Amino acid sequence: MPRTIIRGGIIVTASASYRADVLIDGEQILGTVKDATLIPGDRVIDASDCYVLPGIIDVHTHIKLDTGIYQTVDNWEIGTTTAAWGGVTTVIDFANQLPGMGFEEAIRKRQAEAASAVIDYGLHCFVTSLPYGQESELQKLLEMGVMSYKLFTTYRPNYYLEDSTILRVMQGAARYGGLVMVHCENDSMVTEATQALVAQGKTGLAYHGRARPVLAEEEAVNRILYLAEATGCKVYIVHCSSARSVEQVRRAVQRGVQAYCETCPQYLLLDESEYLGDRPEYFILQPPLRAREQNDALWKQVSMGTIDVISTDHCDYSLAQKRQSGDFTRTPGGLPGLETLLPLMYTHSVDKARLPLTGLVKLLCANPARIFGLDDRKGDIRAGLDADLVIYDPKPRTHLKADHLHNIAGYSPYEGRRLRGAVRTVLCRGELVIENRQFVGKAGYGKFVAGHA
Numbered sequence: 301m302p303r304t305i306i307r308g309g310i311i312v313t314a315s316a317s318y319r320a321d322v323l324i325d326g327e328q329i330l331g332t333v334k335d336a337t338l339i340p341g342d343r344v345i346d347a348s349d350c351y352v353l354p355g356i357i358d359v360h361t362h363i364k365l366d367t368g369i370y371q372t373v374d375n376w377e378i379g380t381t382t383a384a385w386g387g388v389t390t391v392i393d394f395a396n397q398l399p400g401m402g403f404e405e406a407i408r409k410r411q412a413e414a415a416s417a418v419i420d421y422g423l424h425c426f427v428t429s430l431p432y433g434q435e436s437e438l439q440k441l442l443e444m445g446v447m448s449y450k451l452f453t454t455y456r457p458n459y460y461l462e463d464s465t466i467l468r469v470m471q472g473a474a475r476y477g478g479l480v481m482v483h484c485e486n487d488s489m490v491t492e493a494t495q496a497l498v499a500q501g502k503t504g505l506a507y508h509g510r511a512r513p514v515l516a517e518e519e520a521v522n523r524i525l526y527l528a529e530a531t532g533c534k535v536y537i538v539h540c541s542s543a544r545s546v547e548q549v550r551r552a553v554q555r556g557v558q559a560y561c562e563t564c565p566q567y568l569l570l571d572e573s574e575y576l577g578d579r580p581e582y583f584i585l586q587p588p589l590r591a592r593e594q595n596d597a598l599w600k601q602v603s604m605g606t607i608d609v610i611s612t613d614h615c616d617y618s619l620a621q622k623r624q625s626g627d628f629t630r631t632p633g634g635l636p637g638l639e640t641l642l643p644l645m646y647t648h649s650v651d652k653a654r655l656p657l658t659g660l661v662k663l664l665c666a667n668p669a670r671i672f673g674l675d676d677r678k679g680d681i682r683a684g685l686d687a688d689l690v691i692y693d694p695k696p697r698t699h700l701k702a703d704h705l706h707n708i709a710g711y712s713p714y715e716g717r718r719l720r721g722a723v724r725t726v727l728c729r730g731e732l733v734i735e736n737r738q739f740v741g742k743a744g745y746g747k748f749v750a751g752h753a
């Protein structure tokens with residue numbers, strides 16, 4: 301197989317940025333070198349005046365999601381194509397353990413659905429039940445390359461787990477080395493706030509944020525960190541929308557807890573005033589958008605390195621689904637975001653000097669790889685790793701238009717936002733997926749990547 305040389309760009313990893321060429325042999329990076337000497341047959345990809353980044357790893361996506369109530373309108377080809385357009389070369393999505401289903405069946409079923417992926421993917425397992433005494437089942441997941449379990453403290457009856465079950469999953473994770481990811485919202489607080497609004501007939505989308513108070517999130521984060529500390533398991537708090545949630549994770553880490561947290565672009569860039577605007581359906585998600593002050597406080601935590609990962613929680617529900625009922629209790633929650641993650645975060649962190657580009661690479665590539673056990677293959681640009689690379693051109697100044705995106709929601713919560721820079725070319729394991737802003741990927745090229753504990 302001929303070599304590929306990415307020439308003339310500025311390589312940016314989590315630890316350094318320098319001008320060099322990247323040498324690729326087949327699926328892997330051979331190394332980086334200044335002014336590589338070409339040999340006949342080399343394929344050369346020009347990256348002059350561009351950054352060369354590791355492929356983005358989005359560890360929180362819901363491609364072709366079926367909650368049992370709502371189904372997103374995408375499939376794995378669409379979901380991973382929109383990801384590739386955004387410079388994402390690996391997604392870690394979820395396998396859903398449906399009632400009566402064992403873990404292995406859940407994983408196999410999801411891997412079959414993902415067979416049309418155009419980029420690589422890993423899986424977390426939604427654990428919705430774990431019968432007493434069967435904690436060793438968690439080890440089977442690890443053997444299948446699934447090192448992370450997602451638990452919910454809310455959403456009855458499909459996903460909600462009792463604290464006692466959460467405790468046993470954590471004990472199993474501590475024993476076998478897995479990572480426990482938790483959606484934190486105090487269920488009874490959310491249920492009561494929702495029921496109170498419904499009783500007053502306040503079910504319009506404008507009330508969505510009020511149904512899920514920020515204290516419900518913060519309380520559940522506190523409880524989950526306490527249980528993680530007591531069991532000694534590794535824990536990862538998903539989609540923090542409150543600076544206080546993140547602050548609790550920081551304090552837990554100081555006490556020696558192996559705790560991590562993520563936030564998402566929506567909690568950094570959008571706030572609850574959107575619910576009173578004329579398009580509230582664009583912003584229905586759980587946890588909901590918060591007060592404006594949270595954006596600034598979360599950005600500060602991003603800058604300080606207190607937040608480990610920025611992921612999207614991507615859900616490709618269509619605008620028709622979002623508009624169907626006009627009732628927040630019957631509107632599917634979740635926003636599309638895979639394709640806009642890198643350009644939005646580049647614009648708002650690097651271009652606004654909140655973070656150096658190395659810091660953004662840490663949040664979007666290196667930390668996701670390290671925390672989810674992919675660091676032996678992905679998340680960096682060095683010899684022996686998969687040649688997952690993004691050529692990012694920092695020059696274009698554009699505005700985001702949903703019409704130009706490749707998912708099928710038909711809207712973007714960031715419509716009209718200013719963007720700095722654009723993804724030009726993307727490689728996944730040495731193969732071009734996007735070439736000079738043209739999609740050249742293939743359905744089925746993407747492979748399952750196992751996470752190690």
Ligand SMILES: [Zn+2]
Pocket residue numbers: 360362613
């Ligand atoms: Zn999610």
